[in-house]
Amino acid sequence: MNVVLAEVPALPPEAPAVRPLLDAQGLVKVFGTGVRAVSNVSLTLQAGQTLGIVGESGCGKSTTAKMLLRLLAPDEGRVFFDGEDIHQMRGRRLTELRRRLQVVPQNPQTSLNPRLTLEQSIAFNMRAHGYGAAERKRRIPELLDRVGLDPSYAARYPHQMSGGQLQRAAIARALATEPEVVVCDEAVSALDKSVQAQVLNLLSELQQELGLAYLFISHDLAVVEHISDRVAVMYLGRVVEEGPADQVWNDPRHPYTATLLSSTPGVDRNRIVLGGELPNPANPPSGCGFRTRCPLATAECSETWPNLTVRTPDHYASCVHDEPASLMPMPATA
Amino acid sequence: MSSHLKVTDLHTTFGSGERAVNAVRGVDLEIEPGGTYVLLGESGSGKSVTARSILRLYQSGTTITGSVRLGDEELTALPERRMRQLRGLRIGMVPQDPTGALDPLRSIGSQLMEVLRVHQIAPDRASARKRAVELLDRVGIADPQRVIKARPHMLSGGMRQRAVIAIAIACNPDVLIADEPTTALDVTVQAAVIELFRELQQQSEMSLLMVTHDVGVAEELGGNVGVMYAGRLLETGPIREVLSAPKHPYTQGLLASLPMPGVARGHLQVIPGRPPLTGETSTGCAFADRCALAQESCRTAPPPLVEVGTGRQAACPVVNGTPVGRTATSEELSA
Numbered sequence: 001m002n003v004v005l006a007e008v009p010a011l012p013p014e015a016p017a018v019r020p021l022l023d024a025q026g027l028v029k030v031f032g033t034g035v036r037a038v039s040n041v042s043l044t045l046q047a048g049q050t051l052g053i054v055g056e057s058g059c060g061k062s063t064t065a066k067m068l069l070r071l072l073a074p075d076e077g078r079v080f081f082d083g084e085d086i087h088q089m090r091g092r093r094l095t096e097l098r099r100r101l102q103v104v105p106q107n108p109q110t111s112l113n114p115r116l117t118l119e120q121s122i123a124f125n126m127r128a129h130g131y132g133a134a135e136r137k138r139r140i141p142e143l144l145d146r147v148g149l150d151p152s153y154a155a156r157y158p159h160q161m162s163g164g165q166l167q168r169a170a171i172a173r174a175l176a177t178e179p180e181v182v183v184c185d186e187a188v189s190a191l192d193k194s195v196q197a198q199v200l201n202l203l204s205e206l207q208q209e210l211g212l213a214y215l216f217i218s219h220d221l222a223v224v225e226h227i228s229d230r231v232a233v234m235y236l237g238r239v240v241e242e243g244p245a246d247q248v249w250n251d252p253r254h255p256y257t258a259t260l261l262s263s264t265p266g267v268d269r270n271r272i273v274l275g276g277e278l279p280n281p282a283n284p285p286s287g288c289g290f291r292t293r294c295p296l297a298t299a300e301c302s303e304t305w306p307n308l309t310v311r312t313p314d315h316y317a318s319c320v321h322d323e324p325a326s327l328m329p330m331p332a333t334a
Numbered sequence: 335m336s337s338h339l340k341v342t343d344l345h346t347t348f349g350s351g352e353r354a355v356n357a358v359r360g361v362d363l364e365i366e367p368g369g370t371y372v373l374l375g376e377s378g379s380g381k382s383v384t385a386r387s388i389l390r391l392y393q394s395g396t397t398i399t400g401s402v403r404l405g406d407e408e409l410t411a412l413p414e415r416r417m418r419q420l421r422g423l424r425i426g427m428v429p430q431d432p433t434g435a436l437d438p439l440r441s442i443g444s445q446l447m448e449v450l451r452v453h454q455i456a457p458d459r460a461s462a463r464k465r466a467v468e469l470l471d472r473v474g475i476a477d478p479q480r481v482i483k484a485r486p487h488m489l490s491g492g493m494r495q496r497a498v499i500a501i502a503i504a505c506n507p508d509v510l511i512a513d514e515p516t517t518a519l520d521v522t523v524q525a526a527v528i529e530l531f532r533e534l535q536q537q538s539e540m541s542l543l544m545v546t547h548d549v550g551v552a553e554e555l556g557g558n559v560g561v562m563y564a565g566r567l568l569e570t571g572p573i574r575e576v577l578s579a580p581k582h583p584y585t586q587g588l589l590a591s592l593p594m595p596g597v598a599r600g601h602l603q604v605i606p607g608r609p610p611l612t613g614e615t616s617t618g619c620a621f622a623d624r625c626a627l628a629q630e631s632c633r634t635a636p637p638p639l640v641e642v643g644t645g646r647q648a649a650c651p652v653v654n655g656t657p658v659g660r661t662a663t664s665e666e667l668s669a
Contacts, residue, residue, distance in 0.1 A: 056520035057491075162608050163377075192376035192547070192609055197591035197602040204600030219520065226593035226602070263525035264550065273529055274522050278490070 019083060020044035021213055022068060022101075022181055026077035029063050035282045037063040039237040039305075041077070047180065050207065050214040052228030052245065054221050054260070058278050060237040061217050065185050068215060069103055070094075081181075099129045102174035106186035108166035112158045112173075118144070119154035122173045129177045143172040147202060164195035171202065175210070183215045188223060200227060221264050225249045233257045236281060236289035242308065243315030253317035256290050288319075296321045337405030337424075337508045339365045339388075339541060344400035346380075346387045356615065357383040359565040360400075362639075365509065365541040370557025372573060373545045376588075376609045380565040381545045385511050388543070389425055390417055404508065423453045426502035430514040432494035436486040442497045443482035446470070449504045469500040474530055492523035496530070503534060510534075513545045528554050549592060553577055558645075561585050564610045564620030567639060571646030581648040584621045619649070627652040 022045040029038040038060040045051045053061045066072035068079055070086045079086045081097055089097055105111040112121050122143065123136045131139070141151035147168040158166055167187065174182050184203070188196045204227065206212060218224050224231055224245070231248045233241040233256065241254040252258045262272040274293045279285055285292045291301040300320055308316040346358040358380045365371045373381040387398045390409070402409040404424060409417065421427070429435045437445060446469060447462040449455075456462035463482070470478035473496040486494055495515060502510055512531070516524040528551065535542055546552055552559055552573055559573040561582065569582040580586045590603035607624040616622070618633035625632070629652060639647040 056522065162611070164608050193549070194376060194588055194591050194605040195608055197593070197604045198606075200593065201600050201602050201604060208600065221521075222593045226597065227599060259522055263521040273526050278520070 020080075021047045021082055022215065023080040024064070024068055024077065025080075027064060027067055027074045027079070028076035029060075029067060029072065030075050033282060036237050036284065037281060038067070038074075041234075041237070041239055043068075043232055043239070043242075045181065045213050045215055047213050048207070048211045049230070050216055050228045052224035052231040053215065053217045053234060054219065054224045054231060055234035056219060056260075056278060058236075058281060059234040060281075061234050062185060063237075064234070065183055065215065065217055069101065069183055070097065095129065099177040100179050101181045101183070102177060102179040103183045103185065104167070104170050104174050104187040107190055108163065108170045109158065111170060112166060114158050117155050117157055118149075118161075118169050118172075121169070122154075122176050125173050126176045131176075139176065143176055144169075146175070146206070147172045148198070162195075164191055164199060167191060167199055168202065171199075171206070175206065179212070181213045181215065183217070185217045186219070187216075189218060189220065196223070203227065221249070221260055233260065236279065236284060238289065238305065238318065239308065240290065240319070241317045243311075243317075247312065247315050251312070251315075253311045253315065253322075254290075254319045255294050255296050255321070257317075338367060338403070339363075339509050339543070340401070340403045341384075341388060342401040342403075344384060344387055344402065345398070346383050346392070347397040348392075349395060350397070357565055358387060359636075361560070361562075361565075361567055363543075363560055363567075363570075365543060365558075367508070367541055368535065368539045370535070370542045370544065370555050372552040372555055372557060372559045373543070373562055374547070374549065374552050374559055375562035376547055378564075378609055378611050379562040381547075381562045382513050383565075384562070385427075385513050385543060385545045388511065389421055389427060390414075391427075419453070422449055422502075422507070423505045424508050426505070426507035426510045428495075428499055428502045428510065428512040428515045431518055432491065432498045433486065433518075435498050436494060438486050441483050441485055442470075442489070446482070446497070446501050446504060449501050453505045455505050465504075466500075469504055470497070472534075473497070473500045473503075474526070475500075492519055492527065495519060495523075495527060499527075499530065499534075503540070506538060507540060509541050509543060511543045511545075514547065515544075516551060517546070517548070524551075531555070549577065549589065561588075564614070564616075566620065566636060566649065567647075568621065568650070569646075569648045570639065571643070575643075575646065581642045581646070581653050582650050583625050583627050583653060585648075587624075 024041065024043045027038050027041040030036050041064055043051060053064065055061045063072065067074045073087055081101060086097055116124065119140055122140050126136050140154055144151050144153055149165060149168050161169065188199050191199060203214065207214060216224060216227050228245040230243065231245045232239045233248065233254065235256050241248060241252065241257045248257060252261055259272045259274055272295065279289060279292060287302040288305050291297040306318045306320050308318045311317050311322065341361060341363045344358055344361040348355040348357060361384050363371055373384060375381040386392065388402050390398065398410065443463065443466050446466040450462045450465055456465050466482055467478045470481055475481050475493060475496055481489065481493065481497065489497065516527050519527060531542060534540060544555055556573055558571065559576050560567045561569040563584055569576060569580065569585045576585065577589065580589055587603065587605035591605060593602060605624050610620055619636050622628040622632040631651065637649045637651050639649045642648045
């Protein structure tokens with residue numbers, strides 16, 4: 001079933017990189033008592049592409065997403081959507097941004113209003129963006145069908161649906177305004193594995209058909225590698241590695257990425273077990289934030305947090321120890 | 335001295351009459367002293383209910399039938415008073431969420447010492463305290479003197495889970511039941527906690543019953559696995575063999591649907607439909623509606639577990655007749 005939902009022309013995958021659709025530069029966010037949740041994060045997302053952000057809890061990935069969605073103002077840095085600073089937008093410009101930039105949140109149980117039917121939830125989003133009654137009536141069944149839900153589900157309430165169905169519904173609601181960028185914040189994390197694969201496939205199909213760009217946030221490196229063109233790895237509020245998904249997976253250049261990969265259960269690599277845990281972001285270590293847990297740390301690591309530098313073309317890491325992970329002298333167990 | 339845990343034909347039903355929910359429908363499992371058994375399944379499959387039923391952690395209104403033997407004792411026949419003495423002493427439990435498992439108002443030390451005192455492992459406060467420090471040290475907490483005084487909110491999630499594990503192993507139980515103990519943790523912390531379970535098992539003859547939805551965690555642990563679906567075991571056997579050559583169409587589909595390097599985007603194999611909710615019933619095999627190989631007979635009665643290799647069983651008459659290691663094709667799975 002190929003229902004055309006949007007007039008957005010789909011870019012063929014081999015289209016040359018043009019001006020990035022979403023471009024964040026030097027984002028900083030400090031909360032209340034000096035918790036530096038995000039420090040100097042720069043990210044770019046091209047039209048029709050997927051940028052994955054991976055990291056553990058407290059690394060700042062969701063705070064970054066909120067700034068990209070203009071749900072939170074950065075203390076420093078700017079976010080451009082299609083060349084325009086989103087945190088300067090007002091009025092109709094802002095409404096237009098919201099239409100073009102949608103979100104699929106982590107927990108559909110709480111993001112869909114329990115007192116609205118699915119149709120009402122989707123219509124609510126469409127009405128806010130000026131879609132008339134006739135168009136809503138025509139498109140809602142199409143949208144449901146497109147995400148693999150029977151159009152009869154329009155009359156259902158969230159409690160009458162399973163987790164996978166709710167996540168499809170949340171995707172349908174996001175697509176209703178014909179967005180160009182969809183931010184998926186842990187969008188498949190709460191799903192059972194057999195259902196997660198269905199939703200991942202659905203997201204990929206929709207991207208192909210509609211030319212969507214995804215900002216895909218997850219703690220699950222295998223999922224991010226699968227769905228993303230590029231991956232950014234965050235630790236303690238910073239991007240420590242960024243590059244093409246397959247390169248980051250196969251040839252990680254930051255010891256934290258190597259650790260994260262080796263910790264992914266079932267992945268056949270020498271397990272690197274870290275001492276300690278994520279430092280308190282209110283009181284980070286001096287220099288590189290990873291040095292207190294890093295098996296490669298040396299004296300110079302306590303001086304400054306290194307900038308991202310290029311390793312192989314288009315692949316960046318912020319570590320003074322410039323060597324492929326396979327050569328890193330990591331303590332391995334089992 | 336450790337004992338053998340043997341569960342036979344376990345059924346757990348919540349409520350009664352029309353509204354009864356059959357969460358567990360005939361589970362058999364066995365763990366040798368020092369052995370590991372992983373119950374693997376998706377949400378609603380009955381894996382946690384199985385674990386909790388072994389400990390009889392349910393109120394009245396729940397019917398548990400079948401046999402649970404620990405050594406030569408039949409647990410289902412024990413009066414509640416005796417069962418209480420046994421929980422924590424001979425069977426330890428690590429729940430999924432360490433935050434909910436700990437009393438937020440009391441120090442870690444007080445909660446750890448309580449177990450030692452209740453089960454009369456430590457004769458007085460001083461020895462309980464000494465033992466508590468040793469236990470925190472044993473679960474890899476670097477600074478036990480500080481942590482013993484800390485309240486749960488002062489610790490990170492990983493530290494809290496270690497503290498809960500310390501409580502669960504305080505009395506050197508024969509069996510440790512861990513219900514998704516790493517699910518709430520970050521992967522790097524999860525890796526360290528799995529490592530801890532391994533070490534603890536090496537140090538003692540403790541057997542481990544691990545409940546998880548995570549195939550990777552199961553693979554890390556080794557031992558035997560039981561794949562649960564809708565309250566029944568669909569496939570059992572040594573974990574590494576089951577994961578490398580699954581025989582039941584559900585296990586095959588589940589493994590094929592995991593995102594792995596080399597699978598093109600949009601081309602993950604999927605199992606159509608969704609797992610049944612807890613208590614959703616069907617007359618035949620609960621997987622039949624999602625199974626490409628289902629036959630008429632699958633819908634009339636649930637197929638029993640039958641031998642499909644050395645130490646391996648699968649509850650599927652169809653796969654039993656097909657060559658070993660055959661994987662359903664994507665066409666079959668998506669049909």
